[in-house]
Amino acid sequence: MPWLLILGAIIVVIALVIVYYINQIQVLSNQIENSWAQIEVQLQRRAELIPNLVNVVKGYAKHEKEVFENVTKARTAMMQATGRADKIRASDQLSTALKSLFAVVENYPELKANQNFLALQEELTNTENKIAYARQFYNDAVLRYNNMITTIPGVWFAGGRQPKEYLEAPKEERAPPKVEF
Amino acid sequence: MKVNIYEFTDKNKRDSYLLILFFFLALIFIAWLIGEIFAPDLSLILVIFAFLYSFFDTLISYFYGDKIVLASVGARKANPQNPKEKMLIDVVEELSLAAGIKMPEVYVMPGSDINAFATGRDPEHSSVCVTEGALYNLNRSELSGVIGHEITHIRNYDVRIMTLIATVIGIIGMLSYMLIRSLAYGGGSKKEEEGEGWLVLFAFLMALITPIVSRIAQAMLSRRREFLADMGSADLTKNPEGLASALEKIKKMNEGKLNVSESVSHLFFTDPNKSPLDELFATHPPIDERIKVLRNL
Numbered sequence: 001m002p003w004l005l006i007l008g009a010i011i012v013v014i015a016l017v018i019v020y021y022i023n024q025i026q027v028l029s030n031q032i033e034n035s036w037a038q039i040e041v042q043l044q045r046r047a048e049l050i051p052n053l054v055n056v057v058k059g060y061a062k063h064e065k066e067v068f069e070n071v072t073k074a075r076t077a078m079m080q081a082t083g084r085a086d087k088i089r090a091s092d093q094l095s096t097a098l099k100s101l102f103a104v105v106e107n108y109p110e111l112k113a114n115q116n117f118l119a120l121q122e123e124l125t126n127t128e129n130k131i132a133y134a135r136q137f138y139n140d141a142v143l144r145y146n147n148m149i150t151t152i153p154g155v156w157f158a159g160g161r162q163p164k165e166y167l168e169a170p171k172e173e174r175a176p177p178k179v180e181f
Numbered sequence: 182m183k184v185n186i187y188e189f190t191d192k193n194k195r196d197s198y199l200l201i202l203f204f205f206l207a208l209i210f211i212a213w214l215i216g217e218i219f220a221p222d223l224s225l226i227l228v229i230f231a232f233l234y235s236f237f238d239t240l241i242s243y244f245y246g247d248k249i250v251l252a253s254v255g256a257r258k259a260n261p262q263n264p265k266e267k268m269l270i271d272v273v274e275e276l277s278l279a280a281g282i283k284m285p286e287v288y289v290m291p292g293s294d295i296n297a298f299a300t301g302r303d304p305e306h307s308s309v310c311v312t313e314g315a316l317y318n319l320n321r322s323e324l325s326g327v328i329g330h331e332i333t334h335i336r337n338y339d340v341r342i343m344t345l346i347a348t349v350i351g352i353i354g355m356l357s358y359m360l361i362r363s364l365a366y367g368g369g370s371k372k373e374e375e376g377e378g379w380l381v382l383f384a385f386l387m388a389l390i391t392p393i394v395s396r397i398a399q400a401m402l403s404r405r406r407e408f409l410a411d412m413g414s415a416d417l418t419k420n421p422e423g424l425a426s427a428l429e430k431i432k433k434m435n436e437g438k439l440n441v442s443e444s445v446s447h448l449f450f451t452d453p454n455k456s457p458l459d460e461l462f463a464t465h466p467p468i469d470e471r472i473k474v475l476r477n478l
Binding site for chain 2: 031035038115118119122125126129130133134136137140
């Protein structure tokens, strides 16, 4: 009788461990998907903000055609991009284009005092930073996930899942850019 | 000397655990002394009483502590219509995303000094509060540094740890007080007759010393957690200079006249009641030291 009890206890413990690992793998995978969803929301929000920004800036700085064109082009490219890596690459280009737009704004003091512009600037800074932070979190989550499914004991429960890819950091800086336009 | 953020964090974590261990040892020690001096059945009742009292005390501060603190400093919810407060809300949102925690509620409190605090029992129920002084004197990256510090407190469950420690200190204080009182009124006479007067004297001294040592350890623990939060902020924002520059401004501008009570001062970003008093009891590391560490990362 005691043998049966001990055997039963061992089986229960093993079952719990299996459940834990299977769940944990799923939780980590959900974290990755969740942070990607966050990134997409922000990419979308940024795309929506840009036409407004361009309009406001145009009102003061008509002659900076090239800058506007770059931003608009980068925005279109980003919206057409498919796949995570492509989207992120296009998003980085858009960030660069926006940076030069905001650099141009420095020459127009009246524009810098425009309430509408300031609100848009804050909104865009917010989306840029959220993209950067969500990306940081995404990569951390991928690291945890990959560690889990490639090391013992997680690998026993991974069911042949493949490691996920990181979102590349922008080339010029390994740390995500903290934007302050 | 360059400081490695992760080594520094690990060291602070280790120290924190050691200090927490100390509190429980101190508690057991005092309870043991009581058991030695008095009849065990009596001491058991005393200990149970102390535990019950502190338990309910903790329960209240656990569930309503955040609301009580926010109300006591006169905090109000941040208003997204105000551009400065909108920026604050955005920064909190960004950094909670970076830390992977639920976004805390955002509050603003009156006061021209630059300061901030976080409260709440866990990341699911947390709030961040900054002073108007912080809102109007810090730029975006400095504010991010300060908020990163507060978000790290939340993520590290610091409010819970410090509440727990305050409770244990409360129990230690109460037991020591009871011990001293009963010794003073001849409660230990039974042992004295048995020729164990030294034990009574020892207990008396310990009952005096333990609460003081506990306070010092509490302050040390608090300083460790502050350093950990600074490191966490630097790690989240990847920009230690933002926080360093905020501290620089605080050093220059704060007049130490924020109107908050002593009992919540340990929650704040920098000590709101500038007391040049004993460094031993300070809940925060010196600002210069914090700046130096951040600039050396």
